Amino acid sequence: xxxxxxxxxxxxxxxxxxxxxxxxxxxxxxxxxxxxxxxxxxxxxxxxxxxxxxxxxxxxxxxxxxxxxxxxxxxxxxxxxxxxxxxxxxxxxxxxxxxxxxxxxxxxxxxxxxxxxxxxxxxxx
Amino acid sequence: xxxxxxxxxxxxxxxxxxxxxxxxxxxxxxxxxxxxxxxxxxxxxxxxxxxxxxxxxxxxxxxxxxxxxxxxxxxxxxxxxxxxxxxxxxxxxxxxxxxxxxxxxxxxxxxxxxxxxxxxxxxxxxxxxxxxxxxxxxxxxxxxxxxxxxxxxxxxxxxxxxxxxxxxxxxxxxxxxxxxxxxxxxxxxxxxxxxxxxxxxxxxxxxxxxxxxxxxxxxxxxxxxxxxxxxxxxxxxxxxxxxxxxxxxxxxxxxxxxxxxxxxxxxxxxxxxxxxxxxxxxxxxxxxxxxxxxxxxxxxxxxxxxxxxxxxxxxxxxxxxxxxxxxxxxxxxxxxxxxxxxxxxxxxxxxxxxxxxxxxxxxxxxxxxxxxxxxxxxxxxxxxxxxxxxxxxxxxxxxxxxxx
Numbered sequence: 180x181x182x183x184x185x186x187x188x189x190x191x192x193x194x195x196x197x198x199x200x201x202x203x204x205x206x207x208x209x210x211x212x213x214x215x216x217x218x219x220x221x222x223x224x225x226x227x228x229x230x231x232x233x234x235x236x237x238x239x240x241x242x243x244x245x246x247x248x249x250x251x252x253x254x255x256x257x258x259x260x261x262x263x264x265x266x267x268x269x270x271x272x273x274x275x276x277x278x279x280x281x282x283x284x285x286x287x288x289x290x291x292x293x294x295x296x297x298x299x300x301x302x303x304x
Numbered sequence: 305x306x307x308x309x310x311x312x313x314x315x316x317x318x319x320x321x322x323x324x325x326x327x328x329x330x331x332x333x334x335x336x337x338x339x340x341x342x343x344x345x346x347x348x349x350x351x352x353x354x355x356x357x358x359x360x361x362x363x364x365x366x367x368x369x370x371x372x373x374x375x376x377x378x379x380x381x382x383x384x385x386x387x388x389x390x391x392x393x394x395x396x397x398x399x400x401x402x403x404x405x406x407x408x409x410x411x412x413x414x415x416x417x418x419x420x421x422x423x424x425x426x427x428x429x430x431x432x433x434x435x436x437x438x439x440x441x442x443x444x445x446x447x448x449x450x451x452x453x454x455x456x457x458x459x460x461x462x463x464x465x466x467x468x469x470x471x472x473x474x475x476x477x478x479x480x481x482x483x484x485x486x487x488x489x490x491x492x493x494x495x496x497x498x499x500x501x502x503x504x505x506x507x508x509x510x511x512x513x514x515x516x517x518x519x520x521x522x523x524x525x526x527x528x529x530x531x532x533x534x535x536x537x538x539x540x541x542x543x544x545x546x547x548x549x550x551x552x553x554x555x556x557x558x559x560x561x562x563x564x565x566x567x568x569x570x571x572x573x574x575x576x577x578x579x580x581x582x583x584x585x586x587x588x589x590x591x592x593x594x595x596x597x598x599x600x601x602x603x604x605x606x607x608x609x610x611x612x613x614x615x616x617x618x619x620x621x622x623x624x625x626x627x628x629x630x631x632x633x634x635x636x637x638x639x640x641x642x643x644x645x646x647x648x649x650x651x652x653x654x655x656x657x658x659x660x661x662x663x664x665x666x667x668x669x670x671x672x673x674x675x676x677x678x679x680x681x682x683x684x685x686x687x688x689x690x691x692x693x694x695x696x697x698x699x700x701x702x703x704x705x706x707x708x
Binding site for chain 2: 188189190195198199220221222223245246247248285287288291
């Protein structure tokens with residue numbers, strides 16, 4: 180039974196805790212880059228606000244309405260990219276996102292994981 | 305057969321998936337039903353004992369296959385109270401509706417240029433008609449849904465007029481479970497000489513569907529929602545109308561004679577069955593109906609409603625759960641959980657081996673009307689038990705605890 184195998188579960192405690200109180204939720208006062216991405220599958224919407232200075236991310240925030248997975252993914256990604264070079268961020272991939280979440284993701288939900296990354300890429304484009 | 309928790313547990317043994325997946329709580333039968341071993345065996349039997357192409361072979365094996373195929377049509381015809389000449393095999397509800405959307409224009413009167421649907425149609429009974437309207441410069445009208453999730457009959461009276469060419473609607477809503485007053489609506493349509501189409505995808509396995517009583521011109525359903533394999537569907541049509549329709553697909557078996565210059569069409573229903581058919585699927589659909597009739601479709605509907613009402617009662621006791629259930633409903637129940645998007649509800653339940661549907665259910669205009677992005681939906685077949693619901697309710701309570 181999947182329920183007993185904790186490794187198989189998507190909604191581990193660290194995920195639920197972050198969903199209830201995510202980091203970097205909101206809007207920046209003076210963003211240099213901003214982009215909204217949608218997921219028609221579950222109706223998610225993530226807006227990314229970035230403050231870029233000297234080709235580096237000074238600050239990052241996210242807003243919008245999303246599912247547990249996309250909210251947590253947005254929180255983790257905005258944390259990660261703060262201080263990163265834009266060039267490095269552009270190299271981030273699906274694998275990096277899955278590493279951030281540290282859970283096994285059901286293929287049907289990969290889109291939710293990638294939504295904030297797509298929004299960041301869109302903002303930097 | 306009387307259905308109760310005990311007898312259902314015995315019948316469940318007919319479904320190998322529950323033997324192979326002991327913890328499985330399958331609450332998504334409106335999406336597709338599980339298959340009994342009688343149906344699975346029929347598919348294997350077809351390939352192991354009577355595999356040949358039908359209608360063509362002189363030899364005995366082909367005739368055996370043809371006989372089984374034709375016999376299945378007789379079973380289906382009897383099941384919906386008609387003749388096998390009026391049964392056409394397609395691959396699904398969707399294909400049946402597309403067939404109609406492409407062939408009906410040839411028999412429509414010119415002054416009739418409106419198609420009436422409802423606000424609760426599955427995309428499969430909406431998009432093909434939208435396309436027809438575009439091609440033939442016709443207008444779409446939608447019968448409204450009231451606050452209690454039932455169709456507004458007064459609105460139907462206004463929308464169905466002498467300009468109405470086609471009235472097509474779902475028997476049971478795949479999202480809300482509402483059982484629609486199709487006879488009343490088709491009476492209005494007939495008064496106005498409109499063609500009537502019934503989408504029976506969600507009703508065929510759950511209530512008695514009698515084409516004579518309903519008095520519809522066409523009726524469509526899919527095999528996989530009635531314990532049969534995927535890839536087989538049915539289009540019923542009144543003989544006098546089918547005879548007037550041009551074919552949809554052209555090719556082998558649908559012709560009487562062919563020269564290099566032209567062709568003459570076969571009689572109905574073969575005229576609409578071009579190319580090699582899903583023969584084993586067609587035969588297995590007959591087996592599935594035989595299986596279901598042994599239990600009794602009315603009995604099945606009663607049991608599923610009992611399960612739905614019990615679920616509704618239990619869900620209503622949980623603070624933060626909203627359910628969307630019309631008074632006259634089948635075994636489908638939509639709900640939402642406060643602070644938890646529907647896809648997460650479904651994913652979290654999956655951790656408990658509980659299968660439910662989440663999202664817009666191919667019903668985006670309905671979601672817009674209800675001002676929600678989606679619902680979580682449970683739907684029953686006769687093989688579900690009270691234990692399934694208890695496990696589901698316990699899991700819902702647990703996952704709601706996680707977001708508090």
